[in-house]
Amino acid sequence: MSCFEHKSNVEMEPRAPLKTPADRKNGKHVKANDIPPEGVYLPNNNIMAPHMISPEYVQLSNAAAITLGIMGGRMYRTECTRCLNLLLTYPEGCRANCAYCGLARHREADRDYADRNFIRVDWPAVPMAEIVDIVAKDPENSPFHRMCISMITHPRSEDDTFTVLKQWTDKIDPELIPVSILSNPTTMTRADVQKTKDLGADIFTVALDAATPEVFDRTRGKGVQSPHKWSKYWDIMLEAKDIFGPQKFGAHIIVGMGETESDVLHLVQELVDLGGHSHMFCFFPEQGSLMDHLPATPRDQWRRVQLARYLIDFCDVRVEQMTFDEEGRVQTYGICDAELADIIDAGIAFRTSGCPGKFQDDISACDRPYGDSPPSDIASYPFQPVKKDLKKIRKQLDIPVRIE
Numbered sequence: 353m354s355c356f357e358h359k360s361n362v363e364m365e366p367r368a369p370l371k372t373p374a375d376r377k378n379g380k381h382v383k384a385n386d387i388p389p390e391g392v393y394l395p396n397n398n399i400m401a402p403h404m405i406s407p408e409y410v411q412l413s414n415a416a417a418i419t420l421g422i423m424g425g426r427m428y429r430t431e432c433t434r435c436l437n438l439l440l441t442y443p444e445g446c447r448a449n450c451a452y453c454g455l456a457r458h459r460e461a462d463r464d465y466a467d468r469n470f471i472r473v474d475w476p477a478v479p480m481a482e483i484v485d486i487v488a489k490d491p492e493n494s495p496f497h498r499m500c501i502s503m504i505t506h507p508r509s510e511d512d513t514f515t516v517l518k519q520w521t522d523k524i525d526p527e528l529i530p531v532s533i534l535s536n537p538t539t540m541t542r543a544d545v546q547k548t549k550d551l552g553a554d555i556f557t558v559a560l561d562a563a564t565p566e567v568f569d570r571t572r573g574k575g576v577q578s579p580h581k582w583s584k585y586w587d588i589m590l591e592a593k594d595i596f597g598p599q600k601f602g603a604h605i606i607v608g609m610g611e612t613e614s615d616v617l618h619l620v621q622e623l624v625d626l627g628g629h630s631h632m633f634c635f636f637p638e639q640g641s642l643m644d645h646l647p648a649t650p651r652d653q654w655r656r657v658q659l660a661r662y663l664i665d666f667c668d669v670r671v672e673q674m675t676f677d678e679e680g681r682v683q684t685y686g687i688c689d690a691e692l693a694d695i696i697d698a699g700i701a702f703r704t705s706g707c708p709g710k711f712q713d714d715i716s717a718c719d720r721p722y723g724d725s726p727p728s729d730i731a732s733y734p735f736q737p738v739k740k741d742l743k744k745i746r747k748q749l750d751i752p753v754r755i756e
């Protein structure tokens with residue numbers, strides 16, 4: 353029996369956004385003040401953000417900035433990140449309004465775009481040329497196993513993604529550090545997908561985020577005055593399947609936004625059947641987002657989905673071999689207890705999932721340290737879980753601790 357309640361669609365309802373004053377719409381005041389950027393900009397909500405625009409400027413995750421050496425700081429039980437996550441940046445920011453996202457449009461009411469938190473961390477802004485210069489000095493020995501460009505919803509995002517990608521591949525061999533594109537399907541065409549491939553991208557992913565069309569509409573479509581459509585996301589993902597080929601495309605899915613475990617795992621199976629992969633995130637109520645009043649995904653629900661997703665994605669187990677209870681929760685995993693015990697003890701299933709790096713196919717370069725939980729209650733492990741972590745994971749899974 354689970355000790356937590358599964359939260360239904362109704363209970364995971366986003367709150368309504370506040371009205372944005374006219375002078376804060378579309379980054380108007382940042383553009384009007386036009387403060388020229390100088391070097392690295394560290395997010396600071398007490399000062400006006402400078403006028404920074406991609407492709408000259410990009411934002412990068414806190415973990416990537418620490419790893420790159422342009423910012424001080426330490427991360428709990430993690431020395432570096434293996435993925436250089438870049439984010440396009442504009443004073444107007446992302447024009448979509450996804451309810452779980454710290455970058456969403458409604459936040460222009462209280463924060464400049466460059467100062468917004470995203471997946472729980474700050475994203476410093478840095479000239480792209482500076483990043484390329486640092487990595488190009490020794491790409492072979494770089495801590496980064498992959499680079500990823502996150503497009504946002506903005507009229508310039510396709511063209512600027514091409515420029516940023518070209519700037520990278522002109523100086524850094526994509527065989528040494530491959531590039532992933534985290535796309536924005538809403539404004540993309542097949543030709544755009546093709547162009548990312550032609551310019552040297554290795555993997556193309558679609559941030560589907562929601563596991564069902566209903567959750568999608570409610571959290572990032574009509575329900576929150578956001579422009580995205582489930583069908584368009586699928587269209588672009590299928591173009592990517594065609595253009596990039598097997599194992600080179602995938603979808604991001606956030607677990608715990610009102611869907612059932614069965615919903616998510618059937619989607620994971622569908623992606624595997626198409627030849628792609630799923631990259632999972634545990635829902636966390638991002639501060640300032642339209643879902644910041646809602647509970648994080650209960651750990652038992654998250655662990656079951658992590659484990660079952662790993663079995664489907666990497667161990668040839670099919671969702672039809674698993675059983676679910678009347679609330680769609682995983683009851684059995686479709687393999688014998690001994691095999692299941694070995695997979696749990698290997699710990700990889702509970703690490704952050706995403707595009708692979710140089711270690712092995714089922715270990716993600718994109719480790720996003722503490723992007724979906726605080727270090728005190730880790731959801732996705734950005735490192736290899738050790739004995740004490742596995743003991744905790746087994747308790748969360750409600751599977752007795754193994755006696756060696």
Ligand code: SF4
Nearest residue numbers: 446448450453455456
């Ligand atoms: S499109 Fe992406 S960046 Fe923009 S609000 Fe939605 S999730 Fe956030």
